[in-house]
Amino acid sequence: MRRVVSVFLPNWATDRQWQLRKAGALPQTPSRESVLRTTGPAAPDPHSLVLTTREGSRRLVYAANQQALSLGVYPGMAVSQAQAMLPKLQVEPADPVGDAAALKRLAGWCLRFSPLAACCAPDGVWIDITGCAHLHGGEDALLNAVLDRLAEAGVNARAAVADTPGCAHAMARHGLDVLCVVPPGGQAKALANLPVRALRLEAEISAALQRLGFDTVGQLAAAPRAPLARRFGGELMRRLDQAMGRVPEPLEPVLPPDLCRVRQGFAEPIATPEDLRRVTVLLAEQLCEKLRLRDQGACRLDLVFLRVDGVAQMVRVGTAAPTRDAAHIARLLVAGIETVDPGFGVESVMLAAPLTDALGARQTLSALTAPAEADLAALIDTLINRLGAGAVFRAAPVESDIPERAVRAAPPLAALGGRNWPAHLPRPPRLLAPPRRVEAMALLPDHPPVQFTWRKKPHRVRRADGPERVYGEWWLDDDAFFAVRDYFQVEDEAGQRFWLFRQGDGERPETGDMGWFLHGLFG
Amino acid sequence: MSPALAALRSRIRLLERSTPRPGRVQAFGVAALDAHLPEGGLACGALHEVAGGGPDEIAAAAATLFVAGILARMERPVLWCTVLRDLYPPGLAYVGLAPGRVLHGTAPDEKTVLLVMEEALRHPGLAAVVGELSRLPMVASRRLALAAEKSGVMALALRRRAEPGLTAAATRWRVTPLPSVALHSPGIGRARWRVELVRCRGGEAAEWVMEACDAQGCLGVPAELGYRQTVAA
Numbered sequence: 171m172r173r174v175v176s177v178f179l180p181n182w183a184t185d186r187q188w189q190l191r192k193a194g195a196l197p198q199t200p201s202r203e204s205v206l207r208t209t210g211p212a213a214p215d216p217h218s219l220v221l222t223t224r225e226g227s228r229r230l231v232y233a234a235n236q237q238a239l240s241l242g243v244y245p246g247m248a249v250s251q252a253q254a255m256l257p258k259l260q261v262e263p264a265d266p267v268g269d270a271a272a273l274k275r276l277a278g279w280c281l282r283f284s285p286l287a288a289c290c291a292p293d294g295v296w297i298d299i300t301g302c303a304h305l306h307g308g309e310d311a312l313l314n315a316v317l318d319r320l321a322e323a324g325v326n327a328r329a330a331v332a333d334t335p336g337c338a339h340a341m342a343r344h345g346l347d348v349l350c351v352v353p354p355g356g357q358a359k360a361l362a363n364l365p366v367r368a369l370r371l372e373a374e375i376s377a378a379l380q381r382l383g384f385d386t387v388g389q390l391a392a393a394p395r396a397p398l399a400r401r402f403g404g405e406l407m408r409r410l411d412q413a414m415g416r417v418p419e420p421l422e423p424v425l426p427p428d429l430c431r432v433r434q435g436f437a438e439p440i441a442t443p444e445d446l447r448r449v450t451v452l453l454a455e456q457l458c459e460k461l462r463l464r465d466q467g468a469c470r471l472d473l474v475f476l477r478v479d480g481v482a483q484m485v486r487v488g489t490a491a492p493t494r495d496a497a498h499i500a501r502l503l504v505a506g507i508e509t510v511d512p513g514f515g516v517e518s519v520m521l522a523a524p525l526t527d528a529l530g531a532r533q534t535l536s537a538l539t540a541p542a543e544a545d546l547a548a549l550i551d552t553l554i555n556r557l558g559a560g561a562v563f564r565a566a567p568v569e570s571d572i573p574e575r576a577v578r579a580a581p582p583l584a585a586l587g588g589r590n591w592p593a594h595l596p597r598p599p600r601l602l603a604p605p606r607r608v609e610a611m612a613l614l615p616d617h618p619p620v621q622f623t624w625r626k627k628p629h630r631v632r633r634a635d636g637p638e639r640v641y642g643e644w645w646l647d648d649d650a651f652f653a654v655r656d657y658f659q660v661e662d663e664a665g666q667r668f669w670l671f672r673q674g675d676g677e678r679p680e681t682g683d684m685g686w687f688l689h690g691l692f693g
Numbered sequence: 694m695s696p697a698l699a700a701l702r703s704r705i706r707l708l709e710r711s712t713p714r715p716g717r718v719q720a721f722g723v724a725a726l727d728a729h730l731p732e733g734g735l736a737c738g739a740l741h742e743v744a745g746g747g748p749d750e751i752a753a754a755a756a757t758l759f760v761a762g763i764l765a766r767m768e769r770p771v772l773w774c775t776v777l778r779d780l781y782p783p784g785l786a787y788v789g790l791a792p793g794r795v796l797h798g799t800a801p802d803e804k805t806v807l808l809v810m811e812e813a814l815r816h817p818g819l820a821a822v823v824g825e826l827s828r829l830p831m832v833a834s835r836r837l838a839l840a841a842e843k844s845g846v847m848a849l850a851l852r853r854r855a856e857p858g859l860t861a862a863a864t865r866w867r868v869t870p871l872p873s874v875a876l877h878s879p880g881i882g883r884a885r886w887r888v889e890l891v892r893c894r895g896g897e898a899a900e901w902v903m904e905a906c907d908a909q910g911c912l913g914v915p916a917e918l919g920y921r922q923t924v925a926a
Contacts, residue, residue, distance in 0.1 A: 549812075549819070552813075553796075557809065561799040562798050563796075565797060567792060573783070585793075591787075598754065633876075659881055693756070693884070
């Protein structure tokens, strides 16, 4: 399921101008226009700014910032009129070329969230976050992160995520909230109440639709298609279908300028798994050569298959430590190729390393003195690739008496620093979670059971050791305040050893009901 | 073993192996076991099977400790692949397998366990790879054995259910709990196992009564048997 974020920057041109000014990139001396204007006694208003463009001999407002807009200035207005309304207005010439270049740089910055971002000129960015949202803690968190970072940079932004670029675009610009998450498949419902111009239509078409009485997208979607298509041409239906996800809308991805990447195009599209594998191995070798020249190792790799129908299929792998071992990279990527659907064929393949780290030549120990320390990073990458990130771990000791809480899953490359569990407390190699209640018979409250029944099979206890008393961790939760367990290691007549505990200390009923539980097996 | 026999055995080993290389060996440190095994211990670049001597999890837990004891006496990190999540690392640490040395992998099914084991066996940085398997087809076991032979990493198949099928393992062990000896005071002594070598390539099946792994992962010879052996000698 595709998920696309659209970020809308309502005041991109003025926000950019503002930042440039703050950073000192623009000349601090006022421009000619502002000099002309500030001859009067009033100093310029530090908060309202308009950018101007020329149309023939007229100077028109090209863009205005939030403050100026709220005071009644609008794009397309004559500058003299705006100045008449707001005498302290700051006026600067517009720079559409610079704006577009900056927008492209912004889209390049968005690649930190996903490997596929695109410009949506003149005032927005698309980010294809398919399969990436969980890396940032979910879609909500991702959108918040985008907006927070932009706000820190002084850029006013709104964002929406939906299944299609069209729907996200519409929700970011015309939705009610600054941040909007359209649930998967919810395009029709989300768009129903938006005005028809939210569909990225030309001004004449949306004006004509409104004349015909179509105010919202919902009305348009419910109307018969054929007459509308005849009246307005295919464009209207195409935009509607794109927003609803009925026809694909490929994005034109941006590439960061210093990205280490290699690309292979084909005269004839390829589709067989063997071909995809072969080209992956080839590209991995080329990429490693490039990385070697830069003394860099890849930490993240994106393999993008561009299909003939314009849809990009992607494999992303991460590595535990920077690497430029071509065979290792190829192995990681080939394992992910199974998920790629080549469709009618792949016409070009790109392999990029969006995240790299320094990896220079390294001094290794001479084999004469000692065997080199095993480098497990490559193996861990392979395992994580195969099993998933949470399924490969080290068991780290936790200082807790509760057996279930004594182990924590630590990252596979974490250094445990020689920590270990107390060596004098016997612990079974197999733990039953949760503990199984057993029927047991004990002579005295402090004694181990004489006999217990597990899975309908009676076990007569011959030998036993215990009790090891474990108190509940009352500082963690209230229920554990009185909890007491007495652990016994017992051996039955066949020599099989079990780890049993009794709930409660036998004196106060609130510590437990004196029930017996089987918690582990020693064998 | 006479020198001539030893020379002949090593020649045969060279002929049989795809990569002619004298294999490293992980000894048990118990004279009776090591002397019986053709290479003087468990061959490192080979597949070994360990099963519990019964259908239930209790015997499988004994087999787990047996495997952990073997790993505890090695140096480098080990990978332990499971499907079920009932392995309790403090129990492994109790027989000497420190948590810093074990890399755990949890697979969704046994097919993935086999894939992961084979992949990991190619990595020479590991000392051993353990996989918990209930089914081990001949082809899969052959693949594991070849991968182990190539890298010199020991492959251990911990069988959750004892199954008599034929595999390419170099040895197959069966561990069954036995009643331990009563102490003079209340309490519980060192556990005792019947350790059976069910299959052994280039050797014969055998059976021992052993004391379970201690805190360093070493098996022990029961006192009364040791006494009897010295009497016989």
